[in-house]
């Protein structure tokens with residue numbers, strides 16, 4: 001009972017309390033995703049990456065957060081962005097690594113090393129496609145994976161990340177991270 005009261009007091013915003021800083025989420029897309037909308041639309045859909053980014057920006061704003069959306073075809077650039085993300089003040093990472101998903105130990109290391117909660121995401125469902133797409137080298141460094149919902153995979157991943165950050169702020173980060 002006493003613990004329940006203490007918990008309620010913790011959750012109640014205090015009068016004059018400082019507002020929590022805005023959560024900033026880094027959204028990275030890897031190789032060939034710059035061609036979204038024109039690239040194999042039967043698999044990846046007709047929505048462009050610019051449209052995905054616009055939707056994410058307004059969705060984040062509605063939840064009092066912000067996103068910084070970037071795309072690169074170059075593994076090293078993605079590694080640099082992930083490595084700097086913690087120092088740059090990001091709270092979480094949404095990552096569609098494209099085909100690097102299936103090949104890159106360097107990106108796995110970068111995600112682990114960043115210490116940031118990361119959600120791997122895909123427009124298509126790699127598990128239902130060619131065998132080489134069934135394995136992700138990056139997934140073991142992530143909180144979870146969202147795949148198969150087209151452009152909505154990005155917005156679902158954003159909602160999942162913001163929920164995850166709210167929940168871990170209440171109970172602390174999971175052990176082992």
Ligand code: DQA
Nearest residue numbers: 097098099122123124126133
């Ligand atoms: C992808 C799936 C990958 O297997 C593929 O190489 C991509 C896109 C997706 O979003 O569905 O480039 O990450």
